[in-house]
Amino acid sequence: MSSNKSSNVSEKTEQISGKQEFSIGEILKKRGVSRRDFLKFCSAMTAAMSLPASFAPTVAQALDEVKRPTLVWLNFQDCTGDSEALLRAANPTVGELILDILSVDYHETIMAAAGHQADEALESTITKYKGKYICVVEGSISMKDGGVYGCTSGKTHLEIARRVCGSAFATIAIGTCAAYGGIAAAIPNPTGAVGVRDAVPGATIINLPGCPCNADNLTATVVHYLVFGKIPALDSHGRPLFAYGKRIHDNCERRPHFDAGQYVEIWGDEGHRKGFCLYKMGCKGPATFHNCPTQRYNEKTSWPVAAGHPCAGCSEPQFWDAMGPMYKRLPNVPGFGIEHTADKIGLGMAVGVGAAFAVHGAISALRKDKDPAEKTKED
Amino acid sequence: MSEPLIFKRYYVWQLPVRICHWVNALSILLLSITGFLIGYPVIAGSSPQSFVMGWVRFIHFVAGYALIISVISRLLWSLNDHCFSGWREYFPFLTKEGRAEILVMLKFYFFIDRKTPDAVGHNPLAVTAYVGLFLIFFGMFASGFALYAEHAPGGVMATALKPVYLLMSTQTMHLYHHIGMWLIICFVINHIYSVWLLDIKEKGGEITSIFSGYKYTTKVHVFSEGKECDENGCFIRVKK
The missing domain is CATH 1.10.287 (Helix Hairpins)
Structure with missing residues (x-):
């Protein structure tokens, strides 16, 4: 049954790509990638998609047979951090991913073509594979003043996004900026930056937030599409559940220290050296949904909390505004000074109320009010 | 005397x-x-x-x-039609008599009038504060249980509280949950002080009433027009 399914998918993908090409398995063999490495990659992707290990052969079979999907990569208001994360991805390597699994027809940062040639490449891809290609967007889109604050080859990013994302099979908004506006959308948001979802309503969008997005999650999303022929299950923020379905705090390797009440108090103290919980250092892990603790970055080497730094909450909507200050647990109270936390204000309020009633009590004690019984006689 | x-x-x-x-x-x-x-x-x-x-x-x-x-x-x-615990008791500001009672209470608190109020059931000003308190409670329940439900996204509780997640970020919920606590603490200070003060001034057993259930009054006519209560059972007899 699984072979049926994957062959269906391979036909479907063949239709989608529309060009006769070698399957991924064949290309990998040609390039000298060993079967063993290929299967290891399939197992890793199966785990990243939160699928049971029994799915690994299905993934391998599907990837063996499917053709490369066409992909265009758009850079908008960004720092190219997600491209960097992807290019430095260890699993898969640049060669495997860019050249073999994905057919990247347009990527401003890494493509050889420039100027009009590049524009033509994009134009021909989106007309030739209309409704069949995958679009990856990196960076936020400026909406203010007709989007003039972000232009590529004379066209506004808004215009490009509406055209390219609108006729794509699906759009992957990679990184927090593309997903929610990110840093560019932080107050005062001078360019009116928004995520792709807000700029191109109606398009099929998969949000892969993170600063940068974990390249494994991008690869797993693409593999999911190749294996099952559809986009993965998403949460209400448009994020794949396999990567963003659990809270960092609940999967954190430092969680036992949280429950035990063992915290880092100041940088470099004994607790910090022993790997205690970073809760008191302003960790946003309790408010952030991401698979960092399990998937980790750079060939599963590390992630911020493992390196001794609190989670910054980079993959949540309204990052940067909602997650500040970085080294405090609670946000500041709007309208008050920076050092006025909710609890300082609250304590002040309680002391004020207490003092007011103490004064009231003193006056009441000295004051001779009418006894209710006296009033009865008057009545 | x-x-x-x-x-x-x-x-x-x-x-x-x-x-x-x-x-x-x-x-x-x-x-x-x-x-x-x-x-x-x-x-x-x-x-x-x-x-x-x-x-x-x-x-x-x-x-x-x-x-x-x-x-x-x-x-x-409060859905039962009881004189002192029914829901009508909570909205004195909706009736003319109730507003008059609140005014008497305010005049007493701000040392304008020496006439000591002698509320038999709820103090009309306090009960108005309770409506506010209940609203704070529901804000605390919404933010608290929404934060609690984050351990199981997509679960029953998280799904039921979806409007809360749409309304504010997790960090904002934390902030409001802290502010809510301080508002409740301010209420508690006010509540304990007022009970103490009125126990002394009214001489009706304000403090012990919450243990025993009984309050005392020397008033001849206790209730406003259209509202009469039995001394023991306390049921309403609305005269129209």
């Missing part, structure tokens, strides 16, 4: 009302202490097995459940 005073005794706080009051009081105390410790963990476990924060959070969640059950029970109890 040669002639003896005649006190009338009213059964104002029924048993369920008193139980709800003390469950609320106890859970607010526990929630504030544990909530403060969750926000500022001054406690320290000696080993990773100690589970100190785990227990503090457990107590916080149990007390939270106790409070929501108590508050909802009290709201359901």
Whole structure:
């Protein structure tokens, strides 16, 4: 049954790509990638998609047979951090991913073509594979003043996004900026930056937030599409559940220290050296949904909390505004000074109320009010 | 005062009302202490097995459940047509008599009038504050349970509380949850002070009433027009 399914998918993908090409398995063999490495990659992707290990052969079979999907990569208001994360991805390597699994027809940062040639490449891809290609967007889109604050080859990013994302099979908004506006959308948001979802309503969008997005999650999303022929299950923020379905705090390797009440108090103290919980250092892990603790970055080497730094909450909507200050647990109270936390204000309020009633009590004690019984006689 | 005073005794706080009051009081105390410790963990476990924060959070969640059950029970109890615990008692500002009583109360509090109010049931000003308190409670329930449900996204509780997640970010929920606690603490200070003050001034057994259920008055005519209550059973007889 699984072979049926994957062959269906391979036909479907063949239709989608529309060009006769070698399957991924064949290309990998040609390039000298060993079967063993290929299967290891399939197992890793199966785990990243939160699928049971029994799915690994299905993934391998599907990837063996499917053709490369066409992909265009758009850079908008960004720092190219997600491209960097992807290019430095260890699993898969640049060669495997860019050249073999994905057919990247347009990527401003890494493509050889420039100027009009590049524009033509994009134009021909989106007309030739209309409704069949995958679009990856990196960076936020400026909406203010007709989007003039972000232009590529004379066209506004808004215009490009509406055209390219609108006729794509699906759009992957990679990184927090593309997903929610990110840093560019932080107050005062001078360019009116928004995520792709807000700029191109109606398009099929998969949000892969993170600063940068974990390249494994991008690869797993693409593999999911190749294996099952559809986009993965998403949460209400448009994020794949396999990567963003659990809270960092609940999967954190430092969680036992949280429950035990063992915290880092100041940088470099004994607790910090022993790997205690970073809760008191302003960790946003309790408010952030991401698979960092399990998937980790750079060939599963590390992630911020493992390196001794609190989670910054980079993959949540309204990052940067909602997650500040970085080294405090609670946000500041709007309208008050920076050092006025909710609890300082609250304590002040309680002391004020207490003092007011103490004064009231003193006056009441000295004051001779009418006894209710006296009033009865008057009545 | 040669002639003896005649006190009338009213059964104002029924048993369920008193139980709800003390469950609320106890859970607010526990929630504030544990909530403060969750926000500022001054406690320290000696080993990773100690589970100190785990227990503090457990107590916080149990007390939270106790409070929501108590508050909802009290709201359901207010549906019975009782003179002192029915829902009508909570909205004195809707009637002309009620507004007059609130004015008397305010004049007393601001030292404008020496006339001591002698409320038999709820103090009309206090009961108005309780409406505000219940609104704060529901804000705390919404933010608290939304934060609690984040351990199981897509679960029953998280799905039921979806509007809360759409309305604000997790960090904003934390912020409002802290502010809510301080508002409740301010209420508690006010509440205890007023009970103390009115126990002295009214001489009607304000403090003991929440233990025994009975309050005393020397008033001849207790109730405003259209509202009469039995001394013991306290049922309403609306004259039209």
